Amino acid sequence: MSKKTLVIGGGIAGITAAQKIAQNGGEVILIEKEDALGGNFAKLTYTFPVLGDAKSLVSQEVQKVQAAPSIEVLTNTTLTACQGSVGSFSVELKTMNETRQETVGAIIVAAGFHYMEPTAYTEYSYGRSPKVVTSLEFEKMAAENRLPQGNVRVVFVHCVGSRDKAKGYVYCSKICCSYSAKHAIMLKKANPESKAYVFYIDIRALGKGYEEFIRSAMEEYNVRYIRGRVAKVLESEGKLLVRAEDSLMGNPVEVEADLVVLASAMEPPVGSRELANILGIATDEYGFFQDVESNVRPCHSSKPGIFLAGSCTQPMEIASAVAMGGLSASEALAVTR
Ligand SMILES: Cc1cc2nc3c(=O)[nH]c(=O)nc-3n(C[C@H](O)[C@H](O)[C@H](O)COP(=O)(O)OP(=O)(O)OC[C@H]3O[C@@H](n4cnc5c(N)ncnc54)[C@H](O)[C@@H]3O)c2cc1C
Ligand code: SF4
Missing domain, CATH: 3.50.50.60 (FAD/NAD(P)-binding domain)
Structure with a gap:
């Protein structure tokens, strides 16, 4: 069994999930397809409902992730293949012109919205x-x-x-x-x-x-x-x-x-159905990632060991994306210990 978790997406949901896993003794590979972390939050100026300073809030969270020794951040990176099951997924990551194989025990999809x-x-x-x-x-x-x-x-x-x-x-x-x-x-x-x-x-x-x-x-x-x-x-x-x-x-x-x-x-993130196919998990009729039970297990995808966080599941504000990031982290820790 691998103790590592792969987090897909470096927006606030993915950043929060990575931080919480690291704070609780886990190891993370965080992949982001763009060249910087922060996602859509980083494009905002102020945040409702209190007109918080978006740039400073998001950069504090990004810095925490970058400073954590047990989080490996890979930007310009996507997932190209995934096999295996909970506890041991073999994943292929494409970074620029290189591919790299890793084994992880859990996966968190935090691919955000378009x-x-x-x-x-x-x-x-x-x-x-x-x-x-x-x-x-x-x-x-x-x-x-x-x-x-x-x-x-x-x-x-x-x-x-x-x-x-x-x-x-x-x-x-x-x-x-x-x-x-x-x-x-x-x-x-x-x-x-x-x-x-x-x-x-x-x-x-x-x-x-x-x-x-x-x-x-x-x-x-x-x-x-x-x-x-x-x-x-x-x-x-x-x-x-x-x-x-x-x-x-x-x-x-x-x-x-x-x-x-x-x-x-x-709307759903670009390429959500292709990513769902690689992972072998379900999307809804629009292309958002589908939970198995939205009342009590909103973070569970249709496959054990693969969890969901943030606006890749439905439109949501920052606070809900953060809450889902934390919940998905606790689910990932439960299967990688
Ligand atoms: C105009 C506007 C104003 C807003 N104002 C507010 C506000 O004031 N207050 C508030 O609470 N919310 C606001 N929001 C909502 C806020 O932007 C979202 O709640 C927040 O960005 C959701 O975070 P997330 O991590 O789920 O997704 P995102 O921010 O979308 O992050 C997802 C990340 O995943 C990456 N990614 C996607 N696919 C892949 C892949 N296949 N592989 C690797 N990486 C991938 C993306 O590049 C991105 O970095 C606003 C939204 C908009 C559009
Ligand atoms: S889609 Fe919903 S939240 Fe957005 S403006 Fe219309 S009523 Fe308001």
Whole structure:
């Protein structure tokens, strides 16, 4: 039996799992397909619900992993083959041009999520107008101090690609109500002269302080929430025109805007079905990794010894990804001792 655990994915879920295993005397190989750890967390500026400094939070966690002698970090690395069973999996890892064989007792899949490019939503002018961006692009603009200045209007559009059977996914992406409120607050803090509008279907904010956080966007920062699905975003003479139906008032509504921010769907990580095939585990109908029992064993994949952590199972916020990272670590320790 091998005492090592292979962790696939160096986002906050994988980093947490690796740390917890190491803190409890286990050994870890942590592989990350990109050239740095941190995942999507590292692309954020602030975090809801308390506007934490994302860059500093994530770099502290990355440093702990890099400093731990019992964690081997391999960036630019993917899993190319896996055989065996719980206690003794033979895995093949591809790093740049080299391949390497290892034996591990457990595997944790923490491959995260992909952020949907809303190219199918031509009615929102995404890809046609540089003034229509995704929420992830808004994070980049904020990090680079490029948020619009002066007397500008910014419109935030909820549920782009989520809760949309026709062109997107049926599921709710769970966290975009909260991060759109965060973005509206970030805008108002960076530019108190600006006006922020949020178009929503209904507000979903489950988590301690989340409801209060969104309420503070409305009440303290005067962000205007309009209930209604946006039908069209038109660009004319350098301005955007957002057309929607106010479903509370029953009126059509138009807002002129300088920037439109689309809260796009969180979708399964790229290549999730191929990775699941290599591991011999199940995915759900969308391509997220499937747990065997979501109530009491949310970390168990369909194969003993292979565990799941974070947003590769469903859309989730950082706190849940951290919780799942810790739980998957304890499951991996239980089979590698
Ligand atoms: C616009 C936006 C704003 C957000 N704001 C907040 C916020 O304010 N507060 C909050 O709590 N949450 C926020 N989130 C959510 C947050 O980003 C996620 O909860 C968090 O990143 C999930 O971590 P994770 O480790 O599960 O996945 P990820 O961060 O996606 O990390 C997964 C890692 O696995 C790697 N990987 C993937 N496939 C493989 C493979 N085959 N082999 C090796 N490595 C692989 C990836 O490269 C990546 O580094 C936001 C998300 C978005 C899109
Ligand atoms: S979290 Fe909010 S914005 Fe995101 S899909 Fe669900 S309801 Fe829509």
